[in-house]
Amino acid sequence: MASGGERGHWGSRLGFILAAAGSAVGLGNIWGFPYMTGRNGGGLFVLIYLIAVALVGLPIMMAELFIGRTAQNSPVGAFRSLSRPGSPWIGVGWVGVFAAFIILSFYSVIAGWSMHYIWLSVTDGFAGRTPDEISNMFSSLAANPELCTLWHGIFMLLTIGIVAGGVKGGLELCAKVLMPSLFGMLLILLVWGMTTEGFAPAFKYITGMHDADLLSRLGADQPRFSGRSWLEALGQAFFSLSLGMGALITYGSYLNRKADIVSTSIIISALDTTVALLAAFIIFPIVFAAGQQPGQGPGLVFATIPIAFSMMPGGALLAPIFFLLLTVAAITSAVSLLEVATSYFIDERGWTRGRATILAGTLIGLLGVPSAVSGGSKMFGQGFANLLNTLTFGAYGKNWFDAFVDLTFNLMLPLGALGIATFVAWRVGGQAREQGFKTGTTLGSLYWTWIGLLRYLVPIGVLAVILQALNLI
Ligand code: PHE
Numbered sequence: 389m390a391s392g393g394e395r396g397h398w399g400s401r402l403g404f405i406l407a408a409a410g411s412a413v414g415l416g417n418i419w420g421f422p423y424m425t426g427r428n429g430g431g432l433f434v435l436i437y438l439i440a441v442a443l444v445g446l447p448i449m450m451a452e453l454f455i456g457r458t459a460q461n462s463p464v465g466a467f468r469s470l471s472r473p474g475s476p477w478i479g480v481g482w483v484g485v486f487a488a489f490i491i492l493s494f495y496s497v498i499a500g501w502s503m504h505y506i507w508l509s510v511t512d513g514f515a516g517r518t519p520d521e522i523s524n525m526f527s528s529l530a531a532n533p534e535l536c537t538l539w540h541g542i543f544m545l546l547t548i549g550i551v552a553g554g555v556k557g558g559l560e561l562c563a564k565v566l567m568p569s570l571f572g573m574l575l576i577l578l579v580w581g582m583t584t585e586g587f588a589p590a591f592k593y594i595t596g597m598h599d600a601d602l603l604s605r606l607g608a609d610q611p612r613f614s615g616r617s618w619l620e621a622l623g624q625a626f627f628s629l630s631l632g633m634g635a636l637i638t639y640g641s642y643l644n645r646k647a648d649i650v651s652t653s654i655i656i657s658a659l660d661t662t663v664a665l666l667a668a669f670i671i672f673p674i675v676f677a678a679g680q681q682p683g684q685g686p687g688l689v690f691a692t693i694p695i696a697f698s699m700m701p702g703g704a705l706l707a708p709i710f711f712l713l714l715t716v717a718a719i720t721s722a723v724s725l726l727e728v729a730t731s732y733f734i735d736e737r738g739w740t741r742g743r744a745t746i747l748a749g750t751l752i753g754l755l756g757v758p759s760a761v762s763g764g765s766k767m768f769g770q771g772f773a774n775l776l777n778t779l780t781f782g783a784y785g786k787n788w789f790d791a792f793v794d795l796t797f798n799l800m801l802p803l804g805a806l807g808i809a810t811f812v813a814w815r816v817g818g819q820a821r822e823q824g825f826k827t828g829t830t831l832g833s834l835y836w837t838w839i840g841l842l843r844y845l846v847p848i849g850v851l852a853v854i855l856q857a858l859n860l861i
Contacts, residue, residue, distance in 0.1 A: 396555030406563040410720030412660035416628040419689045421664040422671040426682035429612035431596020440625040444849045447841040448631045451812040453649040456640025462731035463634030480807030484634030487800040488728035493756035494792045499718035500539030509707035514698035523691040536760040547722045548749035573713040577670045586677030611683040619856045632801035635724045648828035762787040798857030806850040813842035
């Protein structure tokens with residue numbers, strides 16, 4: 389293996405936990421989880437999600453950190469060094485690197501919308517506008533390719549700047565500064581949400597205590613929990629925990645060999661889940677207080693929330709905080725995605741970090757342009773067709789943006805997760821695995837539970853997501 393200088397390591401355990409939690413906490417928590425909860429009728433979806441995190445997500449997270457820490461190498465090299473020469477397992481590493489390119493390319497577009505909304509809420513404030521005017525602001529942003537591309541570019545530059553700083557001076561420093569401010573912003577918004585009259589119905593909605601009052605607010609056409617919701621919860625758990633594409637293999641590879649991966653996985657998953665729940669406890673009170681509906685889908689954060697802000701006292705002040713929160717969460721996740729691509733060039737090609745970051749970042753930035761151009765069209769139902777889509781994914785009935793979301797969310801991440809789980813459960817030598825799991829932790833007695841879940845429950849769950857994505861079940 390070629391190497392671009394000595395391998396960087398985290399400066400402290402707290403630094404690592406914040407960076408890994410930063411990767412996990414992202415658009416998936418604040419944008420994704422609330423809208424999916426709303427689209428699947430609330431309470432039961434939340435419960436299934438929690439079970440999916442604990443029984444499927446958590447064992448995979450431990451497996452990823454185990455692979456990274458053992459191999460001290462990024463995904464492609466890690467699978468190579470832990471399996472026999474010429475073995476196909478290396479393919480799992482490759483899927484991860486490709487997924488990093490694709491996910492970051494559209495992730496950055498959504499983060500760019502969020503940056504635009506910080507700007508909009510500072511300059512315009514949404515106050516005094518009608519709900520129609522506000523939701524039109526989103527349609528016109530999504531239909532403005534230049535503006536979307538500009539924000540996407542700015543966001544990518546920020547991400548490149550941080551990753552170029554290295555493990556300690558870039559990733560860890562950024563997490564140490566941004567994660568506490570993220571928690572601060574969450575708290576401010578939560579306290580505000582709790583003081584609104586929407587808090588009581590939101591609480592019932594999220595915890596599944598649907599009473600007559602809540603049902604009358606929800607209306608008859610409100611989406612409810614369905615068969616598909618199970619798999620949506622599981623897919624969301626992978627995405628939200630940053631699993632299945634090697635981000636946590638890469639982060640684990642900067643741990644020293646004695647670091648505890650068991651309790652840190654539990655802490656990271658708990659933080660991620662807490663933030664997702666808090667986001668729901670912020671968003672639904674606002675939605676209910678402003679008399680809006682929770683089941684609107686992906687537009688919830690960009691089209692509905694600003695309407696709610698415009699109607700509420702203090703909204704003008706809190707709207708910029710909300711979109712800053714969303715952007716900050718996106719940055720600490722985006723750097724982990726770029727790190728997967730960058731570490732590939734450093735570890736496999738022996739490039740310097742500067743060169744690797746700029747090249748990977750530029751390629752991803754370019755790959756994201758079609759998503760920036762086609763972003764809001766189909767997803768938000770405005771019929772913004774363009775030549776690009778017709779020529780590419782149009783035949784498959786999706787625009788570029790939606791096709792990328794689908795491909796990674798429903799296929800690449802579950803496939804990667806299946807590969808990682810199977811590899812650790814069936815391929816890694818039993819003794820080395822047991823020792824590795826027990827190193828540095830007081831929770832070594834969970835070993836057989838971990839293996840049992842990885843061997844049986846995890847593959848069944850993940851296969852179900854894949855089969856459903858292919859419309860086979
Ligand atoms: N976990 C991040 C989020 O919830 C997204 C992500 C997925 C980041 C995979 C890294 C790897 O937004």
